[in-house]
Amino acid sequence: xxxxxxxxxxxxxxxxxxxxxxxxxxxxxxxxxxxxxxxxxxxxxxxxxxxxxxxxxxxxxxxxxxxxxxxxxxxxxxxxxxxxxxxxxxxxxxxxxxxxxxxxxxxxxxxxxxxxxxxxxxxxxxxxxxxxxxx
Amino acid sequence: xxxxxxxxxxxxxxxxxxxxxxxxxxxxxxxxxxxxxxxxxxxxxxxxxxxxxxxxxxxxxxxxxxxxxxxxxxxxxxxxxxxxxxxxxxxxxxxxxxxxxxxxxx
Numbered sequence: 001x002x003x004x005x006x007x008x009x010x011x012x013x014x015x016x017x018x019x020x021x022x023x024x025x026x027x028x029x030x031x032x033x034x035x036x037x038x039x040x041x042x043x044x045x046x047x048x049x050x051x052x053x054x055x056x057x058x059x060x061x062x063x064x065x066x067x068x069x070x071x072x073x074x075x076x077x078x079x080x081x082x083x084x085x086x087x088x089x090x091x092x093x094x095x096x097x098x099x100x101x102x103x104x105x106x107x108x109x110x111x112x113x114x115x116x117x118x119x120x121x122x123x124x125x126x127x128x129x130x131x132x133x134x135x
Numbered sequence: 136x137x138x139x140x141x142x143x144x145x146x147x148x149x150x151x152x153x154x155x156x157x158x159x160x161x162x163x164x165x166x167x168x169x170x171x172x173x174x175x176x177x178x179x180x181x182x183x184x185x186x187x188x189x190x191x192x193x194x195x196x197x198x199x200x201x202x203x204x205x206x207x208x209x210x211x212x213x214x215x216x217x218x219x220x221x222x223x224x225x226x227x228x229x230x231x232x233x234x235x236x237x238x239x240x241x
Contacts, residue, residue, distance in 0.1 A: 019204075019205035019206045019208075019209050020205060020208070020209045020212070020219035020224075021219060022209070034239060036237035036238075036239050037237070038235065038236070038237030038238050038239075039234075039235070039236050039237040039239075040231065040234040040235045040236075041234050041236075044236075057220050058219060058220055058224075059220075059222065059223045059224070061230060063230060063231070063232050063233065063234065064232060064233045064234075065233075065234055065235075065236040066233060066234065066235050066236060067236055068236075068237070068238050072233070073236075077230075078224070079190065079205055079224055079226060080205070081205055081206075092188065092204065092205055094230045103239075105237070105239060107237070
């Protein structure tokens with residue numbers, strides 16, 4: 001199993017799908033996405049993966065992302081699906097990309113129904129679906 | 136606590152009384168408890184349904200089809216012979232026009 005804390009950063013294994021064009025990334029197995037609770041969105045992916053999934057061929061939607069220093073940048077995205085392979089759960093949301101991004105970042109929209117327990121003593125991250133409906 | 140009078144057909148009334156007996160025996164208020172539980176469940180289900188995202192596909196500003204998942208939408212577009220590249224997809228769950236990005240981004 002892939003380590004769930006890499007360089008003190010929590011990560012989660014996912015597969016990304018574009019159901020409209022029936023494209024998946026990666027084709028087999030999973031990739032790791034960095035969990036960033038400061039990101040309010042669903043999923044941010046590098047441009048090459050966005051294009052590989054064919055999202056750039058669809059009528060994408062643009063929006064503004066606010067950086068921690070207050071500056072804004074424009075992202076481009078479309079609706080897609082992720083599979084959280086370790087708990088075998090899928091969810092749909094707005095998958096976006098920005099220029100010069102090199103890692104996959106998963107945000108609070110995608111983890112809102114999960115119980116994540118971060119344990120730096122054992123260097124593990126436990127992921128479970130919520131037992132009760134979140135408020 | 137409110138007191139209301141409702142009319143039930145014979146079959147539903149029999150089911151209600153049977154459920155009350157099975158769930159609460161002959162205790163006082165058993166019928167009310169069954170109805171309360173049923174209404175709570177219906178309300179929770181309705182709330183869940185209302186929160187479900189609906190995806191709508193538009194071509195030339197005309198609604199082509201809608202679905203409750205992307206896979207279903209893809210299937211419906213395929214059945215109509217519509218290329219997903221030609222449609223604009225909107226969802227009932229809005230995308231925030233401005234969202235915060237985390238400290239990992241520089």
